[in-house]
Amino acid sequence: MTIGKDTRVGVLMGGLSTERKVSLKSGHAVAQALRERGWDVVEVDVGRDLPARLVADGVGAAWIALHGRFGEDGCVQGLLEVMGIPYTGCGVRASAVAMDKIATKRAVADVAGVRMARDLVVTEPGGAPPFLPCVVKPAVGGSTIGIAIARTEGEYTAAIEGALALDPYVLVEEMIVGEEITVAVLDGEALPVVRIVPKSGFFDYEAKYTAGQTEYEVPGAIPDDQARSAQRAAEAVYRAIGCRGLCRADFMVPASGDPVFLEINTIPGMTATSLSPMAAGATGVSFGELCERLLVGATCMRADD
Secondary structure, three states: OOOOOOOEEEEEEOOOOOOHHHHHHHHHHHHHHHHHOOOEEEEEEOOOOHHHHHHHOOOOEEEEOOOOOOOOOOHHHHHHHHHOOOEOOOOHHHHHHHHEHHHHHHHOOOOOOOEOOOEEEEOOOOOOOOOOOEEEEEOEOOOOOOOEEEOOHHHHHHHHHHHHOOOOOEEEEEOOOOEEEEEEEEOOEEOOOEEEEEOOOOOOHHHHHOOOOEEEEOOOOOOHHHHHHHHHHHHHHHHHHOOOOEEEEEEEEOOOOOOEEEEEEOOOOOOOOOHHHHHHHOOOOOHHHHHHHHHHOOEOOOOOO
């Protein structure tokens, strides 16, 4: 299906996850950018009535600005496939794998050039930490919600309990000390590295979404060989999982050696000041151009595929 200016575009936002507020910001920004470029846009706050809303609003293509469960994990993608509505971003399988940090690490475990931290999967509270310091993460989720650093056994116990309250599977990783960077990949090609410098030292929810709490460098001030290594690794993960459109891979960069891959986000934040648009801007691609490029690339399977 060809998507043209006569196609009504539904920007899907909000949703049912803990990242609802962040998604609304992304969705409103995308909708405004597309309208400014002449597209017929309807903003859709996603709920259980989504199929009826899409039909009632005459949506012919979907720009997915959802984050977290039921939006970034393949659920909405599967619904749109059944309804035959082209959509932006990754397909069902890639979305589901990338949303799960454990599944992501296992999927790319044998991919050349992708270095990862030691880890352990925990499904119940109690037990001694496998290594300290460590980073404790719910397997599914984003925006750093539920992620904690544990340097003592007491902190580890509390972090596990907090993460298990959000997901039945918890990923415990050896903590990598170094610079935090992110690499956006657009249609298979890595964009410039963004270096993240949180004032608190930890890029948590507050550091991400509170103005002035974090500084960003594009391109990031890290050695060229480490930047190239991160870009190659990001592209390799993108290919291995089967991603489409715009994704963002996160890394820790130790003082020496290759960057350590953390995770890949299939629907990264999309405001004019978000990290992926920031990286695209460094190559001369404006926020509006980026939103439109992703829309034109929207797709779904044909019924006979």
